[in-house]
Amino acid sequence: MNDRIVIAVDLDYFFAQCEEVRRPELSGKPVVVCVFSGRTEESGAVSTSNYVARKLGVKSGMPIVTAKRMLKTNPDAVFLPVDHEYYRAVSEKIMQTLRTFSEVFEQVSVDEAFLDVSSITKGNYEIAHDIGRKIKAQIVETEKLTCSVGIAKNKLLAKMATDFRKPDGLTIIQPDEVQGFMNPLPVGKLPGVGPKTEQRMKALGIETIGDLALFDQELLAREFGRNLGPNLATLAQGVDNEPVQEREQEQLSRIITLKRDATKFDFQSEIRPLATDISLKLGSLKSKCRVIGIIVITSDLKTKSRALTLDTPTDSENQILALSSDLFRTYFETEQGNITARRVGIRVSNFASSEVESKNPNLSDFF
DNA sequence: AACAAGGGTTTAG
C-alpha cells in the first residue's frame, strides 16, 4: 500500500539535441556544444555532444581543443557555443507538459524530472508503462526531442533505469527484479559513487553493487564516513525513501574564467557582473542571503573558498560586490603571492525570505 | 550533545 511508482525522465544529450532541432541539417553530423572561456579563441570545455560525436570519442568536460583534434578529419563536425536561454525555454515547455501527467512532480535539472504516479496508477506497472510511452510520444510531438524514461519503485531505481538504455529508452524495474538488476552492475553505476569512491571501493574488494550491499557496515562507516558509508550501502540494496517533491534552492553562485591569471585583486570590474546577476536572481527568488563567499580556482585547478556571515541578510548588488571584494583582497594578502587565480566567483547561501530575521543578540542582552 | 561557521572534496549534469 505504501509502495510507490516513480517515473524518471531524462532528455537525451539535451543541449546538442536542442541544436539539432533548431537546425535539422545538423542531424547525422557530430555536434559539440562548447563553453568557450574567452581566454583564447579556442579555450574552454565541451558541455555536451550528440551521439555521433560521442562515438568518435568526444566526452563532456573535455578541452575543446582535444575534441577538435579528435574530429579534425571529419569536415561535417560542428562546434557551437552553449545557448542556455534557448535550452531553458525548450526545457520549460517540456516541464509544463510533464506536469500534466502527475501533480507529484520534481524537476531535478534543466533536462531531468521525476513523477510520482503511485496514486494515478494504483500501483499498476502496466499503467505506468503506458504513461511512460505517452510522455515520450508527446515530447517528440511537441518539441521533436527524444528522452529516456525509467520506471521503478523509487527515485534511485527510476534514475538507474533511465541510464540503463539511452538514448530513447524506456526501462522498467519491477519490484521483484531489483536485486537482479542491481547486483551485477559495477559499483560505479550507483548514483553517488563517482571515480574517486569507485577506486576506494575497489581497494576494499568491492566491485559490484551486490558486493557493496553485502559489505560490512562498520567498515564502510569508517572508510566513507558515519553517514555516507551506510547510506551508500542502503542505496546498493535498492532502498531510497526520498519523496518526489520540489526542493528549495539553497545556494547561488556565478564564476568566470579570468582573461589572465591573477596574483592580486585587480579584477573588480570583471566580477561586478557576477554580483549584479546574483542580486537580480536573489530578487526574483524573493530571497536575501546571510552568507556571502568567494570561490577561487587556482592555476593548478584546485578550488578554494572563503565566506562570511552577515548579521542582516542582503540582496544588494553593491553590498555583495563590496564584501566579496574584501574577501578577495584579504585572500590574496594572506596567501602572500602563493596563489594564482585562474577562475573566480561569488557564491551566496543561507537564504532568508523577505521576512525580517536578525541574528543579532537582543539589545536587552547588554543590560 | 547539538548546533553554527568556515573550509575542503566529491558528485552530477
Next chain:
DNA sequence: TCATCTAAACCCTTGTT
C-alpha cells in the same frame, strides 16, 4: 597539452551554547 559552469551532499575542524 589542456582543463566550463552551477548546485548539492557530505566531510572535517573549531568554537559556542
